[in-house]
Amino acid sequence: MALLKPVEEPVEIHGRRHLEVFNPATLERIGEIEVSGREDVRSAVDRARKAFAEWSGLSFERRALYVRRARGLLVEGFDDFIDTLCRDTGKPRVEAVVELMIACDSLTYYARNARKLLRDERKSIRRTASRRLVLSYRPMGVVGLITPWNFPFSLSLNPAVQALMAGNAVVLKPSEFTPFTGLAIGRLFDEAELPPGVFQVLTGDGSTGTALVDAGCDKISFTGSASTGRQVAEACARQLVPCTLELGGKDPMIVCDDANVERAARAAVFGAFSNAGQSCGSTERLYVTERVAKPFIELVVELTQELRQGPEAVGEVDVGAIISPAQIDVIERHVQDAVAKGARVLTGGRRNPSYRGFFYEPTVLVDVNHDMEVMSEETFGPVLPIQVVRDEEEALQLANATRYGRTASVWTRDRTKGREFVNRIDAGYGIVNDSVVAHSIPESPFGGVKESGIGRVNGELGLKGFCNVQSVIVRRFGNKRELFGYPYTARKVRFLRRAVDLLYRSPLGKLLGG
Numbered sequence: 001m002a003l004l005k006p007v008e009e010p011v012e013i014h015g016r017r018h019l020e021v022f023n024p025a026t027l028e029r030i031g032e033i034e035v036s037g038r039e040d041v042r043s044a045v046d047r048a049r050k051a052f053a054e055w056s057g058l059s060f061e062r063r064a065l066y067v068r069r070a071r072g073l074l075v076e077g078f079d080d081f082i083d084t085l086c087r088d089t090g091k092p093r094v095e096a097v098v099e100l101m102i103a104c105d106s107l108t109y110y111a112r113n114a115r116k117l118l119r120d121e122r123k124s125i126r127r128t129a130s131r132r133l134v135l136s137y138r139p140m141g142v143v144g145l146i147t148p149w150n151f152p153f154s155l156s157l158n159p160a161v162q163a164l165m166a167g168n169a170v171v172l173k174p175s176e177f178t179p180f181t182g183l184a185i186g187r188l189f190d191e192a193e194l195p196p197g198v199f200q201v202l203t204g205d206g207s208t209g210t211a212l213v214d215a216g217c218d219k220i221s222f223t224g225s226a227s228t229g230r231q232v233a234e235a236c237a238r239q240l241v242p243c244t245l246e247l248g249g250k251d252p253m254i255v256c257d258d259a260n261v262e263r264a265a266r267a268a269v270f271g272a273f274s275n276a277g278q279s280c281g282s283t284e285r286l287y288v289t290e291r292v293a294k295p296f297i298e299l300v301v302e303l304t305q306e307l308r309q310g311p312e313a314v315g316e317v318d319v320g321a322i323i324s325p326a327q328i329d330v331i332e333r334h335v336q337d338a339v340a341k342g343a344r345v346l347t348g349g350r351r352n353p354s355y356r357g358f359f360y361e362p363t364v365l366v367d368v369n370h371d372m373e374v375m376s377e378e379t380f381g382p383v384l385p386i387q388v389v390r391d392e393e394e395a396l397q398l399a400n401a402t403r404y405g406r407t408a409s410v411w412t413r414d415r416t417k418g419r420e421f422v423n424r425i426d427a428g429y430g431i432v433n434d435s436v437v438a439h440s441i442p443e444s445p446f447g448g449v450k451e452s453g454i455g456r457v458n459g460e461l462g463l464k465g466f467c468n469v470q471s472v473i474v475r476r477f478g479n480k481r482e483l484f485g486y487p488y489t490a491r492k493v494r495f496l497r498r499a500v501d502l503l504y505r506s507p508l509g510k511l512l513g514g
C-alpha cells in the first residue's frame with residue numbers, strides 16, 4: 001500500500017492551491033488548507049502595518065489585557081486545543097497538555113513582565129554629567145513568524161506573544177504539517193478581540209514562507225531546519241531585514257564518572273524519546289565514561305523497553321508518531337548507516353509494524369562513532385546513540401566536534417564542576433543534571449550557536465529582540481560653545497592634546513580609570 005502523506009502535493013481548486021492534511025498517527029484526513037500566495041501575504045502585511053499604528057500606541061497594560069483574555073480562552077477551550085494539537089502532530093495527550101501549559105505560562109509571563117523588562121534604561125555617561133543616556137525599546141513594526149511542526153502551538157504562540165507585548169503586529173506562517181494548530185492560535189487571538197490585523201495567520205507551505213520573508217516585514221523570526229534557515233537568512237540579508245533563527249542541532253549529553261546513574265538514565269530516555277525525539281532540545285547523542293557505562297546502558301535499555309507507543313486514541317501511550325514519511329526515512333537511513341558501520345541495536349531499530357501511521361520504535365544504539373550519520377547529522381527521531389568514552393575530556397572533545405550548538409547537558413554530582421564543564425561546550429543552552437526543559441522556561445533566553453541559529457527568543461533578551469533599541473542622549477546643561485565644535489583653532493588642538501596626556505598618561509588619569 002502506498003503510504004498516504006500527512007500533507008499531499010498541492011492541488012489547484014478555482015485557481016488556488018490547496019493542501020490536504022492528515023493525522024500522522026492514524027493517516028486519517030484532517031482537512032484541507034489554502035496555500036496563501038504572494039498577493040495574500042502582501043495584503044496581510046499591509047493590514048498588519050495599518051494595525052501596528054494603533055497597537056504600538058497602546059500601553060503595556062492594555063496589551064496585557066488582550067493577552068490575559070487569550071489565556072482565559074485557552075484554558076476554557078483546553079480540551080479542544082488538545083484535540084487539535086494531537087490530530088495535527090500525532091503526539092500523546094500528556095505532551096499536548098504540557099505544550100499548552102507552556103503556552104499558558106508564556107502568555108502569563110510576558111503579560112506580567114513586558115513593561116518591566118522593556119522600560120527605559122537610564123545610564124550615566126562616564127566623565128560627563130552634562131548628558132544622560134536613555135535606552136528606549138521601541139516596537140519594530142510588522143514581525144513575520146515562520147514556525148515548525150514539532151511544537152506547533154508553543155513555538156508559534158511563544159514568539160507571537162513576545163512580539164505582541166513589545167508592540168508589534170504579527171503575521172504567522174505555521175508549518176504546512178500542522179496548520180490547524182496555527183489557525184487555532186489565530187482564532188484564540190480573534191476571540192480575545194485583538195484589533196483586526198494585529199495578529200494574522202497565513203496557511204501554506206515553503207512558498208508562503210518565502211513570500212512572507214520577501215513581503216517587507218520589519219523582522220523575521222524563523223524556527224525550523226538549518227537548511228531552510230540559511231535560505232531565510234540570505235533573503236533577509238538581501239533586504240537588510242533583521243532575523244532570528246532557531247535551527248537544528250545534534251545535542252550532546254555527557255554522563256560523567258560521578259553522575260547519579262539512575263537519574264541520568266531516566267533523563268536520557270526522556271530526552272531522547274519525548275515528542276518522539278522531535279524536540280529542539282532532544283538528546284541526539286550521548287557520551288558516557290567507561291566507569292559507569294555498563295549499569296547506565298543496561299538501565300537505559302530497560303527503561304526504553306517499558307515505553308508504550310501508538311496513536312493517543314488507543315489509550316495511554318508514551319511515544320507518539322513521526323510527522324512524515326520523509327522524516328521517518330531520515331531516521332531509518334541514520335540507523336541503517338550506523339549498523340552498516342558497526343553499531344549494535346540494543347532495542348528498537350525499526351518502524352513499528354503495529355500501526356498504519358508513522359511510528360519508529362524507540363531505539364538505543366551502541367558502538368557508534370562520528371563517522372556515522374547518527375552521530376553527526378540531526379536525526380530528529382526516537383534514536384539514542386551511546387558512545388562510551390575514556391574520560392570526560394574525551395567526551396568534551398567529541399561533544400564539540402559538530403557544526404551545531406543548540407543545547408548540551410552534563411551529569412555529575414559536583415554542580416560546580418558541571419557548570420564549568422558545560423561552559424566549555426559550544427552550545428547556546430547548557431544544562432547540568434536536568435533533562436530537556438529548555439524552551440519551557442520563559443525567563444531563560446533560548447537559542448543556538450554555530451549552525452544552530454542566530455539570536456535568542458524568550459526572557460529579557462528574547463523580548464528585546466522584538467524591539468529596536470534607540471539610544472537617546474539628553475543634554476541636561478552646557479555652555480554656549482561646544483568643546484568639540486566650531487571654530488577649529490590651533491589653541492583648541494593644543495588644549496585637546498594636553499587633555500589626552502592628562503587622561504591617559506598622568507597619574508590622575510590612571511586614578512580616573514584611564
Ligand code: NAD
Binds near residue numbers: 147448
Ligand atoms: P523546515 O525548515 O522544513 O520548516 C520550518 C518552516 O519554514 C515551515 O513553516 C515551512 O513551511 C517554512 N519554510 C519552508 N521553506 C521555506 C523557505 N524557503 N522560506 C521560508 N519559509 C520556509 O523545518 P521543520 O521540518 O518544520 O522543523 C524541524 C526542524 O526545526 C528541525 O531541524 C528542528 O531542529 C528545528 N527546530 C528548531 C528549534 C529551535 O528552537 N532551535 C525548535 C523546533 C524545531
